[in-house]
Amino acid sequence: MAGNISDYIYVLVRHDHKEMSRTATIHDRCLYLARTPILVTSDLDLLKEILVKRFADFPNRKKSPVKVKPLSDGLTSLEGDHWKHARNVLSPAFTGSKMRQMAGMLNKCADTMVTILEKAVEDGKDVEFKKYVFGLWWFSMDCIASAAFGLQVDSQNNPDDQFVKYAKSILNFNIYNPLLLIILVFPSTSKFLERVFGYQIISKETVAFFVDVIEKAMEFRHGDGEDQETKRVDFLQLMLNAHKDNDSEITDDEKLDENHDFDFYKEHGLSKDEILGHSFLFFLAGYDTVSSCLSFTSYLLATNVEVQDRLVDEINDTLQDCHQLSFEVISKMNYLDMVLCESLRLYPPAVVTDRRCCRDTEIGGVFLKKDMRIIVPIWVIHHDPELWPEPDRFLPERFTKEEKEKRHPLAWMPFGIGPRNCIGMRFALMEAKIALIKVLQKFRLEPCSKTEIPPKLKKGGLLDAQNGFWLRMTKRM
Numbered sequence: 034m035a036g037n038i039s040d041y042i043y044v045l046v047r048h049d050h051k052e053m054s055r056t057a058t059i060h061d062r063c064l065y066l067a068r069t070p071i072l073v074t075s076d077l078d079l080l081k082e083i084l085v086k087r088f089a090d091f092p093n094r095k096k097s098p099v100k101v102k103p104l105s106d107g108l109t110s111l112e113g114d115h116w117k118h119a120r121n122v123l124s125p126a127f128t129g130s131k132m133r134q135m136a137g138m139l140n141k142c143a144d145t146m147v148t149i150l151e152k153a154v155e156d157g158k159d160v161e162f163k164k165y166v167f168g169l170w171w172f173s174m175d176c177i178a179s180a181a182f183g184l185q186v187d188s189q190n191n192p193d194d195q196f197v198k199y200a201k202s203i204l205n206f207n208i209y210n211p212l213l214l215i216i217l218v219f220p221s222t223s224k225f226l227e228r229v230f231g232y233q234i235i236s237k238e239t240v241a242f243f244v245d246v247i248e249k250a251m252e253f254r255h256g257d258g259e260d261q262e263t264k265r266v267d268f269l270q271l272m273l274n275a276h277k278d279n280d281s282e283i284t285d286d287e288k289l290d291e292n293h294d295f296d297f298y299k300e301h302g303l304s305k306d307e308i309l310g311h312s313f314l315f316f317l318a319g320y321d322t323v324s325s326c327l328s329f330t331s332y333l334l335a336t337n338v339e340v341q342d343r344l345v346d347e348i349n350d351t352l353q354d355c356h357q358l359s360f361e362v363i364s365k366m367n368y369l370d371m372v373l374c375e376s377l378r379l380y381p382p383a384v385v386t387d388r389r390c391c392r393d394t395e396i397g398g399v400f401l402k403k404d405m406r407i408i409v410p411i412w413v414i415h416h417d418p419e420l421w422p423e424p425d426r427f428l429p430e431r432f433t434k435e436e437k438e439k440r441h442p443l444a445w446m447p448f449g450i451g452p453r454n455c456i457g458m459r460f461a462l463m464e465a466k467i468a469l470i471k472v473l474q475k476f477r478l479e480p481c482s483k484t485e486i487p488p489k490l491k492k493g494g495l496l497d498a499q500n501g502f503w504l505r506m507t508k509r510m
């Protein structure tokens with residue numbers, strides 16, 4: 034096949050790249066995909082170089098074809114020093130000490146969820162978990178609304194709340210909408226489709242609502258509305274601390290100039306657009322991922338009774354002396370951590386991630402060209418029988434300290450790896466643990482006639498079950 038190296042995808046499997054570097058003639062192994070060169074590899078040593086050791090050569094992800102405000106100002110889309118500055122500003126929101134302070138807020142959300150469940154779920158009733166228990170109306174929305182927008186939403190008791198209405202319209206946006214597909218393939222048509230069909234990926238009304246929410250929160254917190262002592266501990270407050278006055282905001286023209294360095298962004302702080310973009314993104318990134326993780330874990334616990342019983346024993350033993358579900362108490366529950374790790378291995382909500390090469394480079398004999406995309410197949414790595422014997426079995430024992438030490442550090446990566454991994458990992462794990470503890474304290478989870486074993490998975494997007502997660506909940510005595 035004739036052509037430039039950059040016209041091809043390389044598909045590498047584990048242990049394969051050394052052989053490939055010896056054969057050197059790239060054409061032997063290439064596939065063609067439009068004009069973007071793509072490398073798909075599950076070679077963990079090569080990935081370690083790309084994601085961790087040589088991160089400076091692979092700092093960004095695929096360029097998004099659509100620039101949808103405010104999402105285009107969120108962390109996932111930013112590049113180079115602009116991303117580095119934003120990540121530096123946002124990272125302190127996710128440290129252990131911030132998680133300690135946020136545990137109280139998450140506990141409150143979980144208590145409301147359990148109170149509602151106790152009233153709503155008749156004993157022994159079958160329930161769809163993703164939608165009802167951990168979905169829109171119960172838990173994740175309130176947690177992430179509190180953390181990202183600083184709002185006390187209580188969607189659980191007020192399903193007609195304005196925030197819930199607009200949030201639902203974002204979360205329900207249809208990836209298969211033909212107009213959206215046209216924009217994804219031909220980004221330049223977005224203005225035309227907006228003019229002719231009035232189509233926007235996120236409606237103007239929705240964006241205006243959230244802009245208003247952020248502006249009010251900014252006014253309130255910068256003004257006398259809230260004194261220092263009562264300031265909430267959340268992502269919004271951290272971003273507000275890094276916000277500078279409007280006249281120092283980066284203009285759209287400046288944003289297009291890729292030559293700015295880290296100091297330039299530091300001097301400008303975070304703009305209002307960026308604060309809105311990050312809040313939106315936390316909301317989107319943190320909502321479906323956590324409810325998906327919780328739903329798959331509930332399914333696994335319901336269908337593996339001995340694991341559920343052992344977990345409940347651990348919860349009861351740990352909470353015998355301390356009733357406050359603090360960060361420290363949660364951290365003592367090793368088996369809970371093992372159960373979640375194994376659930377995230379079997380069913381990682383994000384099945385792939387990617388990086389883009391920012392200069393021509395070579396790793397261990399493999400030549401990587403500028404702009405080449407590297408796809409990290411998380412699902413494939415998590416189901417590789419060489420790394421995980423009997424990969425389809427749910428075995429939390431794979432995550433004892435000893436077992437973990439035996440494995441390659443990149444064998445488990447539901448949150449990605451390296452400086453650009455998931456910023457919300459600690460928050461997500463704490464949220465999931467609090468939710469599981471509270472539910473398991475009150476209810477026993479069992480399969481019911483509608484439980485699909487194993488669940489049929491949806492195609493495309495975040496990992497989800499095609500027919501939902503039907504389980505039976507029985508009140509514990």
Ligand code: HEM
Binds near residue numbers: 108110323383446460
């Ligand atoms: C179980 C829950 C979650 C899973 C499995 C998950 C997974 C991931 C993965 C795989 C990535 C890409 C990492 C990489 O490319 O190396 C990512 C990035 C990201 N996640 Fe999460 N995530 C979860 C929850 C959250 C939460 C709760 C938040 C926010 C509070 C969040 C915010 C983000 C952001 C902002 C990024 C982009 C980071 C950057 O580009 O610097 N995620 N996540």
